[in-house]
Amino acid sequence: MRVHFIAIGGAAMHNLALALHKKGFQVSGSDDEIFDPSKSRLEQYGLLPDKWGWFPNKITSNIDAIILGMHARIDNPELLKAKELGLKIYSYPEYIYEQTKDKKRVVIGGSHGKTTTTSMVMHVLKSNDIDFDYMVGAQIEGFETMVKLSKDAKIAVFEGDEYLASPIDPRPKFHLYHPHIALLTGIAWDHINVFPTFDNYLSQFEKFIGLIKPHGSLIYFEEDEHIKKMIQSKRDNIKYLPYNSHLHTVKNGISSLITKNGEIELSIFGDHNLQNLQGALLVCKELGLSSEQFYSSIKNFGGAAKRLQTLAQNEQTIVYQDFAHSPSKLQATTRAVKNQFTDRKLVACMELHTFSSLKEEFLPEYKNSMVLADVALVYFNPKTVEHKKLKAISVQQVEEAFGGTNLKVYTDSQILLDDLMHLNFKKTNLLLMSSGNFSGLNLKELADKIIE
Structure with a gap:
C-alpha cells in the first residue's frame, strides 16, 4: 500500500x-x-x-x-x-477505522478524562500480554507511539475525540469508529468554534450512542446529568453499564482502592481519576479480563503525559502539569490536588489558550472554576487572541468571568514567571494547567527551580 x-x-x-x-x-x-x-x-x-x-x-x-x-x-x-x-481521500479517523473494521473496537469519549481512561485500558491490556491496536491523544509510558495498527490484533482501543475529522469532513472523529464497546466519561461544553451552542454539542454524543454496533455496550458515568437524559430512551440492542467512583481511601497523600482482597495503593489520585479507573475496569471486563487481572496491573499505572504529571517535588512541594483548560477540567483538577493534600496550600496557574477559552462569550463559563486554590493565576497572550482572529479581551473581563478573591490575571509570561519565583512554596503545591506552554515557558525548568 x-x-x-x-x-x-x-x-x-x-x-x-x-x-x-x-x-x-x-x-x-x-x-x-x-x-x-x-x-x-x-x-x-x-x-x-x-x-x-x-x-x-x-x-x-x-x-x-x-x-x-x-x-x-x-x-x-x-x-x-x-x-x-x-x-481516495481519508481523514485520519476514517483511515484508522478502515484498518480496524474487522476488529473489536473500544471507543472512549467524553469532554474530559478520555485520554486517561484510554491509557488505563491500554496499560492493563499490555500488562496482561494482550495484543491490541490503539490510538490515544498523549504519549503513554511504555508505548513508543500514540497509534498502533497491526495485522494480527483482534482488539482496537481508541480515544474518541469529538473535534472535526478533517477540513473536508465536518463529522466529529468519534462518529467514524463504530464501537462495539463505548464509554462516555461525562459532558461539558467544549469546542465552541465548531459547536456554537451546548445543544449542538450534546447532539454529537447522542449520535455517538446511536453508532454503537448492535449487541454492543455503553459504559457511562451515571452521575452526569446530560448522559442521564440521553439514555432515558434506551436502545434495545445494546447493553448499558453505569459506573461511579471506585471505592477508595486517602492516607498521607496516597489514594488506595478498596477491594474484596484488601487495599491497593495507586500512583494516581483525584475523583475524576477514580471515576476513570472504574470505567476502565468495566471496559476490561467486557474484553474478558478479570477484576484481579485489572487490579494487579492498574497499581503500576502512572498516568498519561500532562495529566496531573509530576514535574518536580521535594518534601514540601510538588509541581504538577496538567492539560486542563476547559472550566470543568480546571475545577476537577484543582479540587483533586487540594483534596489530596489537605495540609498544603495550592497555587493554581492556568493559561487561556484554546479558541473557546479566549472567546468573549465563553469566558463566563469559567465562573468559580479555580476558587478552591489558595492562589489562582490566569495568563493569556493578547497576540494569541489576535492570531485566532478573535475579539480582544481585557484583564478586567477575565477577572470578572473567573470571580473569587484569590485571582490575579497576567498578559506577560515573564512577569508571571517572576511572581511565581517570588512566592513561598513551603507546604505548598503548584499546579500548571494549559494546552499550550505559557508562551514558551520551560515548565520543567520552572518546576526544578521552585523546589530547589
Missing part, C-alpha cells in the same frame, strides 16, 4: 504515519512546518519531507490513499490534485 499524508506533522498524523510505516506501508507526506517531537520522530524513520511546503507533483495516480490532516486548508494544492486524479 502506498499512502500520502497531507499535513504529516500533526501529533495524530505523524503517529499514524509511523504506525503504517511499521506495518509495511510505503509512506510519504508534506507539510509547511513541522516541530518537535514530530520532526525528530519522522526523521528517525526516514519519513520527514525534504522541503517544507505543498508539492502537487507528489500526488500521482499510483497512490492508494491520501490522508488529510486538519492543518491543511480546503484549497491545499496537493488536495486539489488528489481530487483531480480521483484518489
Whole structure:
C-alpha cells in the first residue's frame, strides 16, 4: 500500500504515519512546518519531507490513499490534485477505522478524562500480554507511539475525540469508529468554534450512542446529568453499564482502592481519576479480563503525559502539569490536588489558550472554576487572541468571568514567571494547567527551580 499524508506533522498524523510505516506501508507526506517531537520522530524513520511546503507533483495516480490532516486548508494544492486524479481521500479517523473494521473496537469519549481512561485500558491490556491496536491523544509510558495498527490484533482501543475529522469532513472523529464497546466519561461544553451552542454539542454524543454496533455496550458515568437524559430512551440492542467512583481511601497523600482482597495503593489520585479507573475496569471486563487481572496491573499505572504529571517535588512541594483548560477540567483538577493534600496550600496557574477559552462569550463559563486554590493565576497572550482572529479581551473581563478573591490575571509570561519565583512554596503545591506552554515557558525548568 502506498499512502500520502497531507499535513504529516500533526501529533495524530505523524503517529499514524509511523504506525503504517511499521506495518509495511510505503509512506510519504508534506507539510509547511513541522516541530518537535514530530520532526525528530519522522526523521528517525526516514519519513520527514525534504522541503517544507505543498508539492502537487507528489500526488500521482499510483497512490492508494491520501490522508488529510486538519492543518491543511480546503484549497491545499496537493488536495486539489488528489481530487483531480480521483484518489481516495481519508481523514485520519476514517483511515484508522478502515484498518480496524474487522476488529473489536473500544471507543472512549467524553469532554474530559478520555485520554486517561484510554491509557488505563491500554496499560492493563499490555500488562496482561494482550495484543491490541490503539490510538490515544498523549504519549503513554511504555508505548513508543500514540497509534498502533497491526495485522494480527483482534482488539482496537481508541480515544474518541469529538473535534472535526478533517477540513473536508465536518463529522466529529468519534462518529467514524463504530464501537462495539463505548464509554462516555461525562459532558461539558467544549469546542465552541465548531459547536456554537451546548445543544449542538450534546447532539454529537447522542449520535455517538446511536453508532454503537448492535449487541454492543455503553459504559457511562451515571452521575452526569446530560448522559442521564440521553439514555432515558434506551436502545434495545445494546447493553448499558453505569459506573461511579471506585471505592477508595486517602492516607498521607496516597489514594488506595478498596477491594474484596484488601487495599491497593495507586500512583494516581483525584475523583475524576477514580471515576476513570472504574470505567476502565468495566471496559476490561467486557474484553474478558478479570477484576484481579485489572487490579494487579492498574497499581503500576502512572498516568498519561500532562495529566496531573509530576514535574518536580521535594518534601514540601510538588509541581504538577496538567492539560486542563476547559472550566470543568480546571475545577476537577484543582479540587483533586487540594483534596489530596489537605495540609498544603495550592497555587493554581492556568493559561487561556484554546479558541473557546479566549472567546468573549465563553469566558463566563469559567465562573468559580479555580476558587478552591489558595492562589489562582490566569495568563493569556493578547497576540494569541489576535492570531485566532478573535475579539480582544481585557484583564478586567477575565477577572470578572473567573470571580473569587484569590485571582490575579497576567498578559506577560515573564512577569508571571517572576511572581511565581517570588512566592513561598513551603507546604505548598503548584499546579500548571494549559494546552499550550505559557508562551514558551520551560515548565520543567520552572518546576526544578521552585523546589530547589
